[in-house]
Amino acid sequence: MKRLSSQHLRLVLLAAALLAYPLVFSGAFYRDIGVTFLLAAISASAWNIVGGYAGQVSVGHSMFFGLGAYTPLLFYTLFGWSPIAGIPVGIVFSVALAVVIGMPTFRLTGHYFSMATIAVAELIRIFVGTWDFVGAAIGLQGPAVARGWWDLTFRSELPYYYIFLAVLAVVLATTATIERRRFGFYLRAIKASERAARSLGVPVRQTKLKALALSAAFTSAAGSLYACKTGFIDPDSGFGILVSVQMVIVAALGGAGVLFGPLLGAAILIPLQTATNTWFGGGGSGLTYILYGGIIVLIARFEPGGLFELWHRIRPQRWRRAHAA
């Protein structure tokens, strides 16, 4: 009982800190970091459902992000729909795409899934870049001036911050629920050993497909939020491989398959990314990705469980030492 309450206390503290952050750090620079952090945490948490819990490593999640980003802006451009109406359509598209990719690749081993996701994301990126209907290489614009709150176009960062925070809460609450349900146990069983899971009667393909669809839906929502906030989208910022890379590294650094792993990863990487961009100017983005690549290699080589696992390994030793003294 005591353990439970301390967990609750930590959760309340985390929520309070996140709620208070933009009020304490009210400068535009800090609020922008906050919003970027939340967006990274949302997409990485969405990736985490299929990549972390189910162990199906997608390196092409940008396809869902991009679909979510393009769909509301496309319907706005075509019919003047509010982005709020386009977001669910984007989610439907993303889930459909998830099924189309998952159906054939989940019959095969995990490598196929990774290869297929990277190829399909690249296919869509090139295709969108040549298709005039969706703006080709230039991309699409959102509403320049809001007709009302439902256009989700604000001058201040503050409304975005709280909308993103609410979405993050929904994603994390869903993941936490899954963790405790049979579905969550299925996912972890599949990750540990697909063959063993199947022999115990876990509906492997169906479970993986459901996880991918759920993950795609949330990733799509993250893409929509990104498009609403920046007001425009082009093939690289929607479907580019670096969008997928960021989701993977944020989740893997914190801890893939851990509820708060992506949050920790984003809290480290987003300030780091902002810092390298500020220090090294325009050339900084290239350096950021060298750094990202290096971090990914180091995680894979030394700590595939991410920082959360490292923390859990170190902590009991410290505790024991403190009590021995």
Add this chain to the structure above:
Amino acid sequence: MVFVQVITGGLLLGAIYALFSSGLTLIWGMMNFINFAHGEFVMLGMYVALLVVVWLAGGPAIFGIAAAVALAALGIVIYFSLVRHVIRGPMLAQILSTFGLALLLRYSAFWLFSSNFRSLPPNALSGTLSIGGVYLPVAQLVAGVAAIALTIALHLLLTQTTVGSKLLAVAEDRTAAMLMGIRPDRMQALAWGLSAGAAGIAGALMATAYPWSPSVGETFGLIAFVVVALGGFGSVLGSLYAGLIIGLIQAVSAYWLGAIYKDIVVYGLFVALLWFRPQGLMGKA
């Protein structure tokens, strides 16, 4: 005549695809491991060729061998420092290790060499041949023929020599191979050397005939996936046929539909393959 030229050009490029893809398929077949950085190895081979030409004024034979040796060494280093440790780890670590390596190599190349397109300075292979009205750059012809010869050589190495039998023995059953006195670690390191070396020399061959920038690694990596998926995982001969087919499809679709659609057609083919024939043309189910 134009169409004959398109087909010949496609097959010659496809031969180079076959060469570097055979490296990817070798690792996949031996270790059940996908190297996401394979396209980056090809890209590095191109820059090694460039540096050898610019700094040492080396001819085609020298920069070709230099690229092969440099990349083979890199492959062996990567095997011992990274791959050996993640191969028995979780799937996440296996995929992230070479995926992260790909990013590291790609953006380091951007940083070192800038994103400008480069091509080799004029060398012994510059110039054009005319064979019965079909105009072919000498470099393209030499590169294509050399790539086919090297791919066949790799196939023969695997199927006809003792070293090849040892490699295949480790692929089949690591423990049994060990009991026969084969050291699996050495064989797998050798496979990584061969694989990366093939990518390196393919890059050097390609550099003689086509301009490039650091971003080509991503494209070649994906093309290698498609070739391997078409040819069947682990089959060098399969990737020779598949490489030629992919080169041909690219050339024809670029000719009919426009250059920007050639990659769309190839990646679309990959998705279709996954749906309808996931084991590849020559692969077993």
